[in-house]
Amino acid sequence: PMFDYQKKTSSSKEFMNEAAQxxxxxxxxxxxxxEPYPIVMKYGKGAKLIDMDNQEYIDYLMSYGSLVTGHGHNxxxxxxxxxxERDGTWLFGTPHSLEVEMGKRLQQHFPxxxxxxxxxxxxxxxxxxxxxxxxxxxxxxIAKFEGHYHGGYDQMLVSVSPPVHQAGDPESPESLxxxxxxxxxxxxxxxxxxxxxxxxxxxxxxxxxxxxGAVMIEPIQAGFIPADPSFLKGLxxxxxxxxxxxxxxxxxxGYRTCLGGAQHIYDVKPDLTTLGKAxxxxxxxxxxxxxxxxxxxxxxxxxxxxxxxxxxxxxxxxDVLFHSGTYNGHPMILAAGMAVIDILxxxxxxxxxxxxxxxxxxxxxLKKYKVKGQTVGxxxxxxxxxxxxxxxxxxxxxxxxxxxxxxxxxxLFRKGxxxxxxxxxxxxxxxxxxxxxxxxxxFEKALQExxxx
Ligand code: PMP
Numbered sequence: 001p002m003f004d005y006q007k008k009t010s011s012s013k014e015f016m017n018e019a020a021q022x023x024x025x026x027x028x029x030x031x032x033x034x035e036p037y038p039i040v041m042k043y044g045k046g047a048k049l050i051d052m053d054n055q056e057y058i059d060y061l062m063s064y065g066s067l068v069t070g071h072g073h074n075x076x077x078x079x080x081x082x083x084x085e086r087d088g089t090w091l092f093g094t095p096h097s098l099e100v101e102m103g104k105r106l107q108q109h110f111p112x113x114x115x116x117x118x119x120x121x122x123x124x125x126x127x128x129x130x131x132x133x134x135x136x137x138x139x140x141x142i143a144k145f146e147g148h149y150h151g152g153y154d155q156m157l158v159s160v161s162p163p164v165h166q167a168g169d170p171e172s173p174e175s176l177x178x179x180x181x182x183x184x185x186x187x188x189x190x191x192x193x194x195x196x197x198x199x200x201x202x203x204x205x206x207x208x209x210x211x212x213g214a215v216m217i218e219p220i221q222a223g224f225i226p227a228d229p230s231f232l233k234g235l236x237x238x239x240x241x242x243x244x245x246x247x248x249x250x251x252x253x254g255y256r257t258c259l260g261g262a263q264h265i266y267d268v269k270p271d272l273t274t275l276g277k278a279x280x281x282x283x284x285x286x287x288x289x290x291x292x293x294x295x296x297x298x299x300x301x302x303x304x305x306x307x308x309x310x311x312x313x314x315x316x317x318x319d320v321l322f323h324s325g326t327y328n329g330h331p332m333i334l335a336a337g338m339a340v341i342d343i344l345x346x347x348x349x350x351x352x353x354x355x356x357x358x359x360x361x362x363x364x365x366l367k368k369y370k371v372k373g374q375t376v377g378x379x380x381x382x383x384x385x386x387x388x389x390x391x392x393x394x395x396x397x398x399x400x401x402x403x404x405x406x407x408x409x410x411x412l413f414r415k416g417x418x419x420x421x422x423x424x425x426x427x428x429x430x431x432x433x434x435x436x437x438x439x440x441x442x443f444e445k446a447l448q449e450x451x452x453x
Contacts, residue, residue, distance in 0.1 A: 011052035012040040044071030046430040057418035062426040068278035070430025076339045083335035098334040109259040113289025118329040122251035122276030123151030125286030133245035135297040139213030143191040146173045147394025154186040171200040195393040198234045216247040219262035223252035224377035251276035257379035281340035283333040347429040355427040361440040380427045415442035
């Protein structure tokens with residue numbers, strides 16, 4: 001199959017050899033790379049991508065879930081162009097109306113975000129959330145969950161994909177770095193918790209109650225492994241008791257389970273929320289929002305939240321939390337973001353139904369070919385997991401047949417289905433019923449090919 005891949009994607013191979021002369025490994029984000037070399041795309045529209053060898057794919061990577069309305073959606077494109085034409089510029093460097101307009105729409109769907117701030121990426125959002133939490137509690141250690149990703153910086157790039165044999169006791173996971181070049185002195189400030197293990201989490205948080213200021217969690221791990229509802233409610237309770245800021249990182253789950261994210265589905269209210277990906281529909285954005293009293297730490301104005309010169313005074317650097325960014329609240333991106341909300345308010349329900357149809361079809365096929373496997377996920381993201389075991393966390397996932405899953409994905413490439421090998425499926429509003437049917441056909445053929453059915 002590898003030989004076939006190289007034959008069918010020879011232009012990608014050639015391009016990647018050239019790219020490697022310009023960028024380390026030929027890529028500008030390591031996640032874009034996979035063995036033996038990635039497929040290079042040159043055109044995208046709706047649910048489709050076309051590669052350098054002119055092969056067409058139904059795309060389920062959807063740029064890691066950010067393209068919730070698919071490639072090149074006309075309404076999003078129009079909103080961006082109209083915004084530029086209306087306002088003349090595409091960047092003010094001052095406050096402007098879209099910041100508030102978009103903010104109000106986000107608050108409608110995420111009522112927990114009493115105040116919010118924009119950033120340019122999910123990474124920046126989680127980083128800001130941690131600083132706000134530390135400013136609020138005065139405690140500088142943080143807790144995160146094994147297998148959860150929040151960005152590539154030292155504080156958080158800890159035990160995201162640790163080798164299981166080095167990761168320690170499942171009930172007291174080690175804090176392991178996920179990158180070369182990371183300072184090990186950071187590691188002791190990041191406590192790693194086991195996902196979906198309420199008892200162990202409670203014990204660890206109590207052990208560090210005077211140092212941990214914030215607990216960050218993906219309420220649905222990697223967008224597809226759900227927290228048990230009782231686990232999430234328990235975490236809310238223990239963090240409240242111990243004075244820790246609970247941060248839901250909904251960069252993946254925002255707009256994906258419903259417009260109000262996982263917090264709406266679970267009916268659990270975090271102190272802070274981070275958003276990204278789908279919020280910009282493919283344009284770079286991040287959002288941090290939450291309780292007013294916590295978010296106010298990021299205000300440059302002390303004493304009041306209305307502008308009355310007799311009451312307000314600017315803080316000094318020492319007592320104000322730093323948050324800035326040349327591109328924060330970029331008008332083009334906010335215009336795109338509002339168009340995405342418009343589209344999803346109309347079409348999210350049918351996207352969720354199409355996702356269910358795809359998952360049901362895949363599960364039936366797995367059964368038909370007697371493959372130990374299942375789809376795991378809620379909303380418009382899921383993964384195909386080759387195991388019948390209930391998947392509750394990172395370590396469970398490592399016990400599944402990841403090697404065969406990769407083979408399956410390469411077989412799907414040949415049949416015109418694209419995603420990064422062993423990644424999630426993200427369904428967009430652009431996927432049609434026909435796309436779903438064609439995907440199921442390809443999936444059946446891939447199962448036959450891989451399992452010799
Ligand atoms: N948090 C989560 C849950 C994510 O999935 C990601 C991106 N995969 C990030 C944060 C970081 O977002 P970005 O890539 O936009 O910096």
